[in-house]
Amino acid sequence: MSLQHIAVIGAGTMGNGIAHVFAQSGFNVKLIDVNAAQLEKALQTISKNLDRQVAKATITEAQKAATLANIITVTDLAAGVQPAQLVIEAATENVDLKLKIFRQLDETAPAGAILATNTSSISITKIAAATKRPAQVIGMHFMNPVPVMKLVEIINGYATDKEVTEKIVSLSQQLGKVPCVVNDYPGFIANRILMPMINEAIYSLYEGVAGVEAIDTVMKLGMAHPMGPLQLADFIGLDVCYSILNVLYEGFGNPKYAPCPLLTNMVTAGYLGAKSGEGFYKYTAGNKDLIVSDRFK
Incomplete structure (x- = not known):
């Protein structure tokens, strides 16, 4: 079966990016969200991102x-x-x-449809168990920003059918992405490695080993990371980092994955990074310079 008709549930940052790359590759896409205003905002975002591609001459107006x-x-x-x-x-x-969405999908999606989740940490096996078609459930974890990042982490649940995996690998390649197939354990690969690094960077700040700029500069210049771990945490969202670390902590039962107390306090206080205007850095409209939060100066 050729996968030509795609439905994307959720019109937020990841959903509109996923819709963008499929539509640009010639697929028919239905972008679904209960919030009509969010759908309108998503289309505006996609249009602006396409304008950037036009400006760079990577695509035409047509x-x-x-x-x-x-x-x-x-x-x-x-x-x-x-x-x-x-x-x-x-x-x-x-x-x-x-789980609620996948129960609904099990009842409403066509019988032969593959059901994928863009989750970055939640068990595919657990999600699949909410359906009567676990063999057709798979993880398809895109990286943010979706139109730019090449990786798609493809996660097999315990019961995912091999043919489903092969179709999703081939489909990812059609999108110009690089698929990496992994198995379903807490954090998969991307976040199992990334989140402890971010957490350790926060611990280094919390324990006074170094300041925000020094920690990020060491990792950028010393390890060739394009973005320091604290800036990256702000970009991802400190609440998201906190949630994923708790998935790792609960999944493995190992205290090395427990969120740093500083991260816990920041999330509790509402300092979530770029999306809230302040995390380890301060973010103001139109300002492209990195400004360390006054709390860490």
Whole structure:
């Protein structure tokens, strides 16, 4: 079966990016969200990102128009998943919400449809168990920003069918992405390695080993990372980092994954990074310079 009709659930940062890359590759995409205003905002974001590509001469105005024409927005999940051959859930990283969505998908999505989740840490096996078709459930973890980042982490649940994995690998390559297949254990590979590094950087700040700029500079210049771990944490969202670390901590039962107390305090206080305006750095509209938060000066 050729996977031509794609449904994407969730019109946030990840969902609109996933819709963008599929539509640009010629797929028919239905972008689904219960919030009509969020869908409108998603289309505006996709249009702006396409404008950047036009400005860089990587696509033409005609290709931009064709990409936008390939996307239909829908507020009703049951209607949106028809006649999808692949459904990609990109809702908030909340296990209860994802389980609810997959129960709905099991009832409403076409019988042969592959059900994928963009989760970065929640068990694929647990999500699949909420359906009567666990062999058709798989993880398809895109990296942010989706139109730019090449990696797709493909996660097999315990019961994922080999043919499903092969189709998703091939599909990722059609999108111009590089697929990496991994198995379903807490954090998979990307976050199992990344989040402890970020947590250790926060511990280094918490224990007074070095300041924000020094920690990030060491990792950028010494380890050739494009972004320091504290800046990256701000970019991801400190609440997201906190949530993923707790998934690792609970999944392995190992205290080395427990979130640093400083991270816990920052999330509790609402300092979530770029999206809240302040984390380890301060973020103001139009300011491209990195300014360390006054709390860490």
